[in-house]
Ligand SMILES: CCCCCCCCCCCCCC(=O)SCCNC(=O)CCNC(=O)[C@H](O)C(C)(C)COP(=O)(O)OP(=O)(O)OC[C@H]1O[C@@H](n2cnc3c(N)ncnc32)[C@H](O)[C@@H]1OP(=O)(O)O
């Protein structure tokens with residue numbers, strides 16, 4: 347029993363231990379401290395400031411390094427960003443996989459309407475040398491507990507493996523904060539697999555096998571007890587074609603209708619983006635190898651439902667036979683005339699058609715209503731959601747209506 351107790355060191359145990367440990371950088375930031383209670387009030391933690399109060403020059407970097415503003419439209423620069431990330435970005439705890447965001451994906455993720463190039467921030471070795479650090483922001487109108495706030499979505503924080511544990515991350519975070527504040531934006535939203543001061547929500551990843559043989563070969567999943575490979579393949583088999591009548595790829599003409607469906611649906615959630623039609627067009631119009639989106643057109647030619655997923659492959663580190671895991675991630679889904687479970691079953695079928703090996707979904711929005719029924723298995727990955735300079739009550743996963751890339 348004692349051993350059982352010890353083994354149960356989940357994230358709550360981890361965060362209890364972190365409460366004991368101080369965060370030398372994060373304890374200087376306008377975020378609630380790890381141990382603080384959630385309370386029922388919402389509001390900024392920093393005193394109100396104006397753009398003129400924000401220092402005009404960039405933060406100093408350690409010797410031998412310099413800031414650079416990255417131009418993701420420049421083929422050479424985007425290739426440097428791709429290379430830094432594909433070699434140094436997020437890995438699983440056992441270093442079996444590492445995200446492999448593609449160049450087309452990165453240009454999509456970093457150039458939504460109203461994007462700012464000054465928020466694509468890099469650190470180079472002095473004299474235009476090697477790119478060794480990166481962090482990005484994009485503008486987004488975020489609604490949280492009935493308050494609409496212009497925020498920055500922060501992502502792609504990365505320090506080269508050879509420069510880790512030198513406190514470079516806090517410098518990157520302070521500089522991106524300065525650049526965002528200079529645009530009169532004072533809040534941010536971000537997610538991470540690590541526990542920091544202080545999560546507003548702790549979500550779980552679920553995985554639906556589409557190519558179980560490959561997933562087992564690469565160690566992503568394991569053959570179930572009393573299961574053969576043949577039985578496992580049969581268990582996860584899906585039809586060749588979508589089952590709902592009228593499913594087809596989204597096209598530009600659908601944007602106004604899809605915007606209406608998504609905007610109305612996201613209002614259910616405590617934390618959600620408030621998209622303009624231009625943003626729905628940017629985030630949901632299909633882009634091969636990047637984002638997939640399908641609508642259901644009923645007998646009267648009306649678009650009534652929409653499902654979408656994005657492509658985020660992972661490099662499989664050190665495997666003889668396979669070097670890429672093709673993963674689809676559930677994105678924006680609105681089922682208004684069919685059960686969400688039936689819509690998502692078609693999403694699985696469409697993802698399998700596109701040769702994805704696995705379909706990932708978080709337990710956010712109404713996803714819990716289909717995860718078990720559609721044979722998703724719970725993963726070991728947690729995704730923590732954070733707000734910067736905004737204290738608010740804790741939000742359950744089902745109250746999260748925001749998916750970051
Ligand atoms: C108003 C506008 C505000 C804008 C900004 C809003 C905030 C945005 C915040 C960023 C949102 C990012 C969203 C994403 O992209 S999440 C993905 C993050 N990227 C990776 O995991 C890629 C692989 N790892 C690395 O590249 C490095 O390990 C990183 C760069 C992550 C840390 O580099 P390194 O390992 O060499 O450490 P250090 O010595 O420099 O610094 C140590 C300090 O850094 C704190 N740390 C560690 N990991 C993270 C993390 N994921 N978010 C925030 N802080 C993190 C850590 O607690 C410690 O602080 P403290 O515990 O002592 O206090």
Ligand SMILES: CNCCCN(C)c1ncc(F)c(N2CC(C(=O)NCc3cnc4ccccn34)C2)n1
Nearest residue numbers: 436437438443444445537539551660725727728751
């Ligand atoms: C700031 N952006 C947040 C989204 C980035 N995303 C997609 C992400 N952030 C943390 C995770 F925990 C995670 N997980 C998907 C689950 C999973 O598939 N785990 C096995 C695995 C396969 N490949 C990789 C690569 C890195 C880490 C785990 N990997 C866990 N996803």
